[in-house]
Amino acid sequence: MVAIFRAGPAIACAVVLTACQSAPPSADTAPPTGMTPPSAGVTPPTGAAGMTPAAGCPASPYGARVEAPGGAKTVALTFDDGPGKSTAAIIAILERYRVPATFFNIGVNMAARPSLVRAEVKGGYATGNHTWNHPDLDDLTAARQAAELDEASAEQRSITGTVPCAFRPPYGDYNSTTLRLAQQRRMGVWLWSVDTEDWKADGSGSPYWVHRIIRLAEEEGGVLRHPIVLMHNELIGNPATVSALPVIIQFFRARGYRFVTL
């Protein structure tokens, strides 16, 4: 397995490529876990990107955004780099608390775990394009950037019949070409404003990491009116994120935030 980490301020991603491409689709035959829409009565998903039919997405403005949409106080929970080992557990928590969220999936991981992509869409969660295999886009030609975007969207379309209307560049790295390509494909570009740095736990679920993720989410998010919280559901699993998530949800809920998708 090859882990690619790029550390730095507000940059947090980890992805394992070779294992994704060769992993047996063991979860493939499992039926979706019967999720109900997380919207009932409390926090309706507003973006519904994951439910967009393959026919296309609404037009999106040029540029990258770092604030969750909606009036009053809104918060967007986002999970990058999946589907992975913790995706089902994260969905179960979101369902329990009736909270919408956005999953920025990687194409190779979708191909390895299509049942989880179907579970995200059936559950009413938004899905976003996080490229085919997580390159640094600003190192690539326009043609290769376009291929990264298109192959990931095609994979979701083949699995679910829907296409993502949201896009997040790996590592938050992009250039004007990226923005143009995303706009041409009617995908809104979304970064984040709250970095939980949960990928640094590297598969650990220890209390140290759980508390650190909670602290960063609360300290950075609690001072914003429209935070976008970056978390992960990587191939290797994010047990600390799973443990922290209920606390993070209750923190924002107690302070009057409405949960939205991107």
Ligand SMILES: [Zn+2]
């Ligand atoms: Zn990523």
